[in-house]
Amino acid sequence: MCGIAGMVGQPEPRLLRAMARVMAHRGPDDEGVWSDDTAGLAARRLKIIDLVGGHQPMANEDEGCWLVFNGEIYNHRELRARLESKGHRFRSRSDGEAILHLYEEEGDGCLQQLEGMFGLALWDRGRRRLLLARDPLGIKPLYYRERDGRLAFASEAKALLLDPACPREPDLPALAAYLTLLYVPSPGSAFAGVEKLAPGHLLVFEGGRARVSAYWRPRPPARLVTAPGEARERVRAALGESVARHLVSDVPLGVFLSSGLDSSSIVALMRRHAPEAPIRTFTLDFEEASFGEAPAARAVAQACGSDHREFVVRPQVAQLLPELVWHLDEPLADSSLVITHLIARLAREHVTVALSGIGGDELFLGYPRHLGARWAARYARLAPAPLRSLVARLAGSLPDSSRADDPTGRLRRFLEAGPLEAPERYLAWISFWNAPALRELLPGLPPGSDPLAGHRARLVEALAAARTGAGAAAAVAALDLATYLPDDLLMLGDKMTMAASLELRVPFCDRRLVETVWSIAPGLRSGPGLKPLLRHAMEPLLPPATLARPKRGFSLPLARWLRGPLAELAADLLSEARLRRRGLLRPAPVVRLIDEHRAGRRSHADRLFALMVLELWQQAFWDDWPARRRAVFAAVDAAPRGGFPG
Structure with missing residues (x-):
């Protein structure tokens, strides 16, 4: 795992070193900087695979191509064997080197062969061409700024801001989207002029111009799986294979374990694929009973024979917030960011890599709002519009609940959105300020700004193809997979674990697994409860109590x-x-x-x-x-040239 940065067009070595230095938490083990007269690359490295080799930036045999790479390629051994059979010579055992040689063989098509998580930059010196790419699900972040024929990029936006030419002015439409959704959607960012490369996209910069395009998006196959037994077997096999791939490591790893189905499935499959290997599990608990998951997580840990540790979260977390917001780069208001960082700190005392169940809800329809999309279709058919409008007005009196699942608040939001058409109904459920309230709050918002425009376009298209309530549930889950997952959950997962110098791996965010699930009929993925397909698939491996346990949100009280x-x-x-x-x-x-x-x-x-x-x-x-920036450059200037400012 690493922090990467670079620029094309008048590279500045001192600035490159500063960009690496400000991301030292992402890679405390090594630092590297390379530049020529046209381009420069920088990296900080957390050593996971090939602890001796793997220094970055790295080059191919003739140094015609240079790479910086953040993430892990889980099929690098298979790729290496294939490339060596074609005459390629490797200098290390690192997974990143396989990318270089694969690019020599297949160009940008190499991205289709990579199984893993990544944000990468590859400078092709002969063609004076930069390739940036982000993994299909958006597990690893990648920011960039293009201006006046130059391009700079980094794993974190703060590295770009070190350049005095990069503005720090807020992007008001992006902030409006943040207030609406509690995160800033890709490809925008909270800073004017800085953008995020979207999941499954690549950027080519040559001739002073950038071109962005998608290289992957999930699509259903020509024939859907409609047999329940076949669907369960496919899911269990694909998830098991993903978990096995995510165990590739030269350092100790563990699991963030809650009482839920997703992380419990990961632990059970780890035990199945590595019956003798030690498993370390980590759980956070709360004094508030409706938020706590420790007793149930402890039972799963005992059943799987893991080395289990727990930590109680108390309100003193307020002292952490300024530091965590600094690490986020952009405002992101999912309170699970605090929990994620605290459990990462606990885990980092024992392991360097941790697996998480992030992505299971989006893939297997695990949120109450996914069930709500199915119920809402029936509600609209059974209740005439005037009745739904009356009920919506009366629902405003329903109180919120202090419980983690907030049942009365959810019921109120469901009924209040009842008169709306399907796309606007779901957008209302995921919005925290509606348009009038947002304009009252943010007076400088430009006229005509619509923070939900991108979400609306995706959702209208997906719902148009849905013919049933089950299809509607799958459609809204697909929206969450493309937006909420990468821009909220995976973004905070990356930033909060990297702040503790811990690598986070997410087996549910696996391209092969996503394609397997997309090949299954929506009616089998949706049902009377949450995540029916995953529950049925895991029946042979998990105890009934775990399978029957209701969902609890991963959040603070x-x-x-x-x-x-x-x-x-x-x-x-x-x-x-x-x-x-x-x-x-x-x-x-x-x-x-x-x-x-x-x-x-x-x-x-x-x-x-x-x-x-x-x-x-x-x-x-x-x-x-200004003070932070001065401190970064002072640290760079104080370090010996070519040294390693830790």
Whole structure:
């Protein structure tokens, strides 16, 4: 695992070293910088495969191609054997070197052969051509900036901001999308002029111009699997193969274990594929009973014979938030970011790699809103529009629940969106501010901005092809797979684990597994409950109690904490005086949210947390940035040339 950076067009070695230095947490084991008169590459490395070799940037035999690479290629041994049979000579055992030789054979088509997670940059010196690529599901991030015939890229946006020519001004439409969704969708970023390469996309930069295109997207095959038994066997086999691929490592690895189906499936399949190997599992717990998962996770660990450790999360996590927002680069208000970082810190004391169940919900229809899409289709058929409109007005009186699953709040949102057409209904469910509220909150938003335009276009197309309630559920899950998964869950997963110098692997985000699931009829993937296909597939390997356990969200008890131990922090970050000095948000709606939440009239926990993260982001990248930038360059200048500033 690494942090990579580089530029094409007047490369600056000092800036390249600084770009690597600011990402030292991503690679504490090694640093490398290379440049010629046209391009420069930099990397920080966390050693996972080939602990002796694998230094980056790396070159092919004649140094005509240079590579920096963040991630893991799980089929690198198979690729290496094939390439060596064609006469290619390898200098190391690293997985990255296979990319170089595969590019020599197949050009950009090499991306179709890579099984794993990656953000990569390959400079072809002879053609004066840069190739950037991001893995199909978007597990590893990759930012870039193109301006005046030059291009710079990095694993983290803060590395690009070190260039004084790179603006730090916020992109207001991107911030509107953030406030709506709690994350910034690709290909935009929170910084004007900085973009994210979308999952499954490549960028070619030559002749002073960038060209972006998709090289992969999941598509259903010509013939769908319709037999339940065959579907279960295919899923169990594909997931088992993915877990086996994700165990390739030269360092110890473990698993983030909750009480849920996804991480339990990973542990069970690890034990099946490596019956004698040690398994280390890690779980977080809460004092609030409805959020805690430790007893059930402990039972799974005992059944699989893992070396298990637990950690209790308390409200003192507020002290961590400024540091975590710095590592995020962009505002992202999923409270599971705190939990992810804390469990990563716990795991890093024992392992260098951890597996996670991220992606199981999007792939196997695991969110209540996926079930809601199926129910909503029936509700619209059975209840006439005037009745649904009346029920929507009455539903506003339903209170929020302090429970992790918030059943009454979900019911209210379901009924309030009842009169809407299918696309707008689902977009309402995943939105935290509607259009009028957003314009009241963000007065500088340009007219005509629509933060949901990209989501709406994807969803309309997917729903148009859905003929049943099951198809509708699969369609909205496909939207989540393309948006929420990479831009929220995988983004925070990468940033929060890399902040602890831990590599995160996600077996559910495997291209082959996705293609297998996409080959199964929607009616078999959707059912009366959540994740029916995965539950049936794992019946031979998991105990009934695990299979029957209801879903629990991976989040903090924010609603309660914001009325108690975090209330003071919220009041400080969102004070009326501070908001007026910033000038970004209108204070009145923020004050109203705080008052309603404190009084218990409504839970605004997610909205308040989003505003708190936004303020901390402004502090990190507006207020504190000049001092941070000076410190990075001072560290670079103090290190011996060619040295390794840790």
